[in-house]
Amino acid sequence: MASAPASPPPPKVLLVRREVAAHPRQRFYLAEVLVGLRVTAGHFFRNMGRWMRGQKGAVTYQWPEDRRPLASRLRSLHRLVRRDDGSPRCVACMMCETVCPAHCIYIVAGEHPNPDVEKYPTRFDIDLGKCVFCGFCVEACPEDAIRMDTGILEFSAFSREGLVYSKDVLLALEPAGADGLPTMAPPAALVRRGFE
């Protein structure tokens, strides 16, 4: 009978006592306390001095009164671009709906009275609860009909339905100003649901 394979020897338990050898100054502690106090007191007086001179001492942006500058390429809330007559530039080609990785765009196409335009969206919903803000819809659009340049970042809602933006709401949105900040308040939740 072959004996059972020898089990590996049990690992040696090593009692390692890790003690970082402290510098005598650190062991005395009081000197290090003073070093620490110098750092914190330095911050205190520097910030108080800035405050006295009317400058900003803190790194905080006091939202919502005080907004951070936004990058011009930032992808914010979508909007549908309008033609001169106020109708959507969108021709319901379904490119954005197809490319959307989150499947958050829902379009129903209708026949446009102008035969040159052929189609227009009778419904254009974006579910922001699903949207990942990748910007593919903007890239895919052949008509430059959808943009993410409103600068609006605050579009919370109390329900999932409240995050579904309909065509009318998206059409009414305006692009951000030159400073990248929104030129209009985010639409109210009830309007978004189309309950007007």
Next chain:
Amino acid sequence: MVDLGIAFARVAFIMGFVLNLGGLLTWVERKQSAVMQDRVGANRASILGFRLFGLFHPLADALKMLTKEDFMPARADRVLFLVAPVASVFFALSGFATIPFGDVLQVGGREISLQAVELNAGVLYVFAMLSMGVYGVVLAGWASANNFALLGGQRAAALMISAEVAIGASIMGVCMVYGSLDLQEIARGQGAYWGGVIPKWGLLTQPLGFVLFLTAGIATTKRAPFDFPEGESEIIGYNVEYSGMKFGMFLMADFVETVVVAGMTTALFLGGWQVPWLFRDGFHLPGGLLIGLPHLVVVLLQVGAFVTKVVAMVWFLMLIRWTLPRFRYDQAMRLGWLGLLPLAVLNIVLTAAVLLL
């Protein structure tokens, strides 16, 4: 009748000063820590749109604590559970009674010593009240029927013993130099000068005692870096079962103790109400120049100096509280017994030797 009125006025001044400063410390704590850490700090509480640098936050805090659910564990000791926060605040508040906030005020032939209670053993009284404060914490830990709370109370007791021994020993040096246990006498003694120029403040006559007293004093306030009775990240502490204003009273007691320690440090080491070169008749500048001042102005200057020193000391205690991380339990014990106590004894011996020579 007049005596009663005077006594009442003195107590009212001290209570008003300590309670207001203690209440204000919640604001100071938030704002000072914020400024030290490049933040803004609490500033959202507003009345009619006025925010006033967040000064309404203490009011909002009190309102919140008064309206919160007042919870008591089913197995708690009902009486002790109620007594604990009261004891904590009571001993903290009464600690300030013998600390002088000015010299003698002369009104209508009377000489009023500006302190709430004239006691010839004032140092011992403050010391006793600071020590008694631990009863509130230990009772809270015991009465909560919660092991974490009990652990916190036990830690507080251990901390208090190791810190109080050092605090008592470090005060002795000051008492020896100024030859009195009366805080008013000690404050007067610090009005002497070396060569008529350098004031004999406790900070200069007892530098080692100052450091020891400050360290042990911070320990008695149970705040960081000695906040392991609370230790909110590990055992939550003696106040774990407390909510509402009962919890607020423990918070209040900590802040008031900070004020008491600041006042005690001022009285013992920073010259109390002394303004350099200010005597009862005005300034005697080192060059021999005399600027005469009326009595009332002198008294107001002294009280102002005392308040300024206490506020500066509170600022310094806050600075320490927001700079140093918490000691481990055994580290603080070692610091108390093997660091502070031998040094305090050494301080006594050195002081005695210097005084004899």
